[in-house]
Amino acid sequence: MDRPRSIGAAVKRLEDPAILAGRGRYVDDLSLPGMLEVAFVRSSEAHALIRNVDTESARALPGVHAVLTLKDLGVDRRMVQANPHALLRQDITQYPLARDEVCYVGETIAMVLAESRYVAEDAAALVQVDYEPLPLVVDVREAARADAPRVHRDSPDNLAARIPWKIGDAEAAFRSAPHVFRESYVQHRGGCHSMECRGVVASYDAFSEQLTLWSSTQSPYLIRRFLAEYLERDESRIRVVAPDVGGGFGPKAAHYPEELALALAALRTGRPLKWIEDRREHFLATTQQRDQLWDVEVACDASGKVLAIRGRALHDHGAYVPYGLLLALGSVVNFPGPYAIPAIDVAIDVVFTNAVPTTPIRGAGRPYANFILERTMDCVARNLGLDRAEVRRRNLVRPEQMPYATGGKLPNGKPVMFDSGDYPAALELVLRNADFACWGERKRQAAERGRRLGFGISCYNEDTGLAPFEGATVRVFPSGKVVVTSGAGAQGQGVRTILAQIAAGQLGVKPEDVSVEIGDTARFPMGMSTVGSRTTVTAGSSAHLAAVEVRDKAMRLAAELLECSSADLELADGAVRIKGVPERKVTLGELARRLAGQVNVPSPAGFSPGLEATAYHAVERPVYANGANVAVVEVDPETGRVAVVDYYVAHDCGTLVNPPLVDGQIVGGVAHGISNVLFERMVYDRETGQPQTTNYGEYLLVSAPEMPRMHLSHMETPSPWNPLGVKGAGEGGTIPCLAAVVSAIEDALGAKVNEYPLSPERVLELAEKG
Amino acid sequence: MDKRAISLTVNGRPVTREIETRRHLADFLRHDLGLTGTHLGCEHGVCGACTVLVDGEAVRSCLMLAVQADGREVVTTEGLAAPDGTLSALQQAFRDKHGLQCGFCTPGMLTTLTAFLRENPDPSEAEVRDAISGNLCRCTGYAGIVEAALAAAKRMREQS
Numbered sequence: 001m002d003r004p005r006s007i008g009a010a011v012k013r014l015e016d017p018a019i020l021a022g023r024g025r026y027v028d029d030l031s032l033p034g035m036l037e038v039a040f041v042r043s044s045e046a047h048a049l050i051r052n053v054d055t056e057s058a059r060a061l062p063g064v065h066a067v068l069t070l071k072d073l074g075v076d077r078r079m080v081q082a083n084p085h086a087l088l089r090q091d092i093t094q095y096p097l098a099r100d101e102v103c104y105v106g107e108t109i110a111m112v113l114a115e116s117r118y119v120a121e122d123a124a125a126l127v128q129v130d131y132e133p134l135p136l137v138v139d140v141r142e143a144a145r146a147d148a149p150r151v152h153r154d155s156p157d158n159l160a161a162r163i164p165w166k167i168g169d170a171e172a173a174f175r176s177a178p179h180v181f182r183e184s185y186v187q188h189r190g191g192c193h194s195m196e197c198r199g200v201v202a203s204y205d206a207f208s209e210q211l212t213l214w215s216s217t218q219s220p221y222l223i224r225r226f227l228a229e230y231l232e233r234d235e236s237r238i239r240v241v242a243p244d245v246g247g248g249f250g251p252k253a254a255h256y257p258e259e260l261a262l263a264l265a266a267l268r269t270g271r272p273l274k275w276i277e278d279r280r281e282h283f284l285a286t287t288q289q290r291d292q293l294w295d296v297e298v299a300c301d302a303s304g305k306v307l308a309i310r311g312r313a314l315h316d317h318g319a320y321v322p323y324g325l326l327l328a329l330g331s332v333v334n335f336p337g338p339y340a341i342p343a344i345d346v347a348i349d350v351v352f353t354n355a356v357p358t359t360p361i362r363g364a365g366r367p368y369a370n371f372i373l374e375r376t377m378d379c380v381a382r383n384l385g386l387d388r389a390e391v392r393r394r395n396l397v398r399p400e401q402m403p404y405a406t407g408g409k410l411p412n413g414k415p416v417m418f419d420s421g422d423y424p425a426a427l428e429l430v431l432r433n434a435d436f437a438c439w440g441e442r443k444r445q446a447a448e449r450g451r452r453l454g455f456g457i458s459c460y461n462e463d464t465g466l467a468p469f470e471g472a473t474v475r476v477f478p479s480g481k482v483v484v485t486s487g488a489g490a491q492g493q494g495v496r497t498i499l500a501q502i503a504a505g506q507l508g509v510k511p512e513d514v515s516v517e518i519g520d521t522a523r524f525p526m527g528m529s530t531v532g533s534r535t536t537v538t539a540g541s542s543a544h545l546a547a548v549e550v551r552d553k554a555m556r557l558a559a560e561l562l563e564c565s566s567a568d569l570e571l572a573d574g575a576v577r578i579k580g581v582p583e584r585k586v587t588l589g590e591l592a593r594r595l596a597g598q599v600n601v602p603s604p605a606g607f608s609p610g611l612e613a614t615a616y617h618a619v620e621r622p623v624y625a626n627g628a629n630v631a632v633v634e635v636d637p638e639t640g641r642v643a644v645v646d647y648y649v650a651h652d653c654g655t656l657v658n659p660p661l662v663d664g665q666i667v668g669g670v671a672h673g674i675s676n677v678l679f680e681r682m683v684y685d686r687e688t689g690q691p692q693t694t695n696y697g698e699y700l701l702v703s704a705p706e707m708p709r710m711h712l713s714h715m716e717t718p719s720p721w722n723p724l725g726v727k728g729a730g731e732g733g734t735i736p737c738l739a740a741v742v743s744a745i746e747d748a749l750g751a752k753v754n755e756y757p758l759s760p761e762r763v764l765e766l767a768e769k770g
Numbered sequence: 771m772d773k774r775a776i777s778l779t780v781n782g783r784p785v786t787r788e789i790e791t792r793r794h795l796a797d798f799l800r801h802d803l804g805l806t807g808t809h810l811g812c813e814h815g816v817c818g819a820c821t822v823l824v825d826g827e828a829v830r831s832c833l834m835l836a837v838q839a840d841g842r843e844v845v846t847t848e849g850l851a852a853p854d855g856t857l858s859a860l861q862q863a864f865r866d867k868h869g870l871q872c873g874f875c876t877p878g879m880l881t882t883l884t885a886f887l888r889e890n891p892d893p894s895e896a897e898v899r900d901a902i903s904g905n906l907c908r909c910t911g912y913a914g915i916v917e918a919a920l921a922a923a924k925r926m927r928e929q930s
Contacts, residue, residue, distance in 0.1 A: 012865055019873035020861045022807020022848035029806035195811045195874040195908050246874030247908050279812040492872025492909050660868045671911030696816035704899040704912040
């Protein structure tokens with residue numbers, strides 16, 4: 001099929017005019033009649049028993065409507081597990097409000113309902129919680145020890161799960177390998193920090209028995225399912241709406257106690273309720289990514305060909321398991337990355353700590369795995385005296401090996417298979433762009449002028465478009481208006497624009513003439529979640545399939561009306577017309593009117609009602625985006641300051657639907673990676689479990705002056721596994737970035753760097769060692 | 771609760787209200803006047819999303835009490851377009867150069883850069899980056915925003 005013109009066009013985003021004019025609709029912009037505002041009383045202790053919660057003076061404050069604890073909500077059950085997994089040894093979720101034990105600072109204990117947020121916060125401060133402190137542990141290494149304090153007092157130990165990942169026979173490979181090298185790595189990625197914090201509005205209408213929840217979430221359909229399960233109500237009586245979401249990046253895909261608590265309280269009080277998370281709460285209670293500690297061995301031959309990798313990791317999981325094991329799983333099942341490595345034996349221990357739970361953030365474990373793989377390639381190069389690029393060349397999966405089976409197995413038992421891509425070509429492209437051939441000379445010249453430059457390489461691939469589905473309906477109304485509805489959500493990527501482009505291309509209309517309705521469970525029956533770089537692959541493919549069906553239907557009906565063969569017809573400017581006789585036409589609106597029906601008139605024979613179609617593109621296995629990055633840094637040996645000066649990306653996410661939007665995803669992803677390496681560290685006090693970095697003075701994010709010059713190149717290898725040939729692009733900027741920047745810093749310092757984040761102080765320490 | 775009456779101009783229109791003295795300007799704009807285009811990202815003055823123009827200067831409305839705006843002229847993101855809704859050169863450049871994704875930091879970026887470009891109509895890229903160094907964006911990596919500011923500056927110079 002010919003690619004429609006709208007695919008690959010730099011269509012301006014349909015989302016932008018309203019947002020630019022200040023007419024975006026984020027959850028805090030919603031106000032309902034009679035609405036009360038909610039503030040949560042949160043644990044000030046990292047681990048304690050709650051002896052008593054005294055709400056009397058809070059309730060007495062004028063303007064306070066109610067102060068509720070778990071008992072007042074009338075429930076006594078832990079929350080639903082959002083992502084069950086067979087390897088989960090201790091499946092411990094939170095209560096919507098703490099029952100009798102709190103396990104991290106920030107855990108919800110009680111909620112105040114008041115006439116304004118100001119009064120609600122005043123009252124929350126008046127609630128007296130009587131704690132009996134319990135032993136605690138926040139350091140993952142300590143928590144993993146047999147004699148460690150228990151994160152949950154009734155647990156046998158702190159091990160939530162142990163996840164093995166094996167390919168081939170690593171033991172045999174290590175026994176016979178000419179070379180074996182060992183390293184240890186410390187990784188820490190920090191928090192979510194979408195610019196919009198979380199927020200929830202809940203409303204119960206007793207007349208229609210309808211519970212509606214507006215939440216700044218990536219997963220409205222999953223939230224609906226979990227609410228239905230917990231509340232024992234039909235999903236059809238629950239509507240969840242994700243309005244404009246001010247960034248998500250993963251943590252907004254999880255289901256939170258506040259969502260459930262607001263739903264329960266709205267049902268109980270009959271009043272609409274609003275809770276808007278403030279930034280301090282975001283540090284205290286929105287899921288994060290923290291420490292992952294790795295011990296890694298690599299077996300290789302003298303040419304740098306890697307024969308096996310063995311690794312053991314500790315994963316700081318935090319206090320609860322709200323979202324299964326996805327983050328830890330993502331850290332191991334993506335071995336061997338883009339490399340043809342015959343044997344892998346890695347395992348990760350998922351360890352409870354008395355801190356905020358961790359769940360995936362942009363990259364979802366893949367940046368951890370990529371860091372290990374890429375630093376291992378550098379380790380092999382360093383130890384064998386080989387060029388870093390050459391070691392990668394010798395190990396990358398080659399295009400003639402595609403589709404390439406890694407030897408691993410997907411959750412459904414099918415083999416892990418890379419669909420397409422030229423991985424070595426991506427590496428050569430980025431090296432050429434970065435002028436790698438002259439790098440040694442450039443570095444020497446800079447050194448003569450007292451400047452320390454470093455060059456880092458990172459290759460990656462990413463399983464995108466994750467199973468199982470997002471569906472889409474394409475519908476033409478008798479007015480001629482084209483509407484796409486889908487269960488896919490958005491978090492700022494421009495999903496509306498992408499779906500409009502895809503449908504418009506098939507229907508011969510302009511993207512701006514297509515309305516896209518998403519993120520609302522009342523609009524479309526089923527949906528999953530906007531995560532895993534999956535929306536364009538899943539919802540995009542479905543929108544395409546549905547639009548093709550609508551187009552065929554329109555052509556067939558028009559052929560009957562115009563009394564010609566559909567081969568003589570073309571679709572353009574919102575009408576089906578006879579080729580070469582454009583005045584003989586019938587508009588899409590007219591065709592839709594015929595199919596919209598009339599009482600006592602049968603539909604045209606052979607046509608289902610409505611000029612519409614619904615499709616669910618079934619994803620059996622992910623499609624793999626790939627690429628290679630180069631970071632160039634300059635380190636100031638006096639201050640330890642690291643400046644990333646140039647950043648090169650060669651990237652292949654298959655068919656580009658809207659190139660500027662893909663660029664935006666990549667540059668934003670790189671910013672996230674640079675921020676992780678140079679700035680972000682979520683610190684907990686080891687003795688007390690108190691979070692130490694709870695504002696943007698103590699916790700830094702990358703800002704505009706620290707961003708490098710960006711140099712992007714696209715390759716376009718369409719995936720054979722979906723009708724558009726698309727692959728996901730949402731996380732590919734972040735995944736390779738951490739390793740690239742750390743490698744460049746290592747190169748500049750001439751000293752081993754096996755960790756991030758890297759403060760200037762730490763850079764100076766490492767420089768002294770080198 | 772201590773209340774006080776204030777009179778000010780918001781986006782060219784006179785406004786008089788009696789408000790609690792502790793109410794910050796952002797909450798006043800958003801919830802009392804319904805101007806929800808101004809966003810709150812951190813409420814401690816670092817992220818810059820809540821930036822509005824007070825007497826032409828970029829100000830963090832989360833760090834200013836509404837009573838302090840008494841007698842002043844406030845412009846929010848809703849007030850940047852022409853009365854007929856035509857986007858300003860800067861707003862249009864944000865659209866043309868993909869200067870926004872989730873849009874949450876956007877109002878602060880627009881107000882900060884509006885004030886900056888008035889003072890510095892011909893900035894270098896580094897100056898633009900410095901100008902928004904107090905505005906955090908988690909989506910874009912700032913590239914589209916910087917490009918948009920430079921494109922808007924050029925367009926405004928050509929028009930003046």
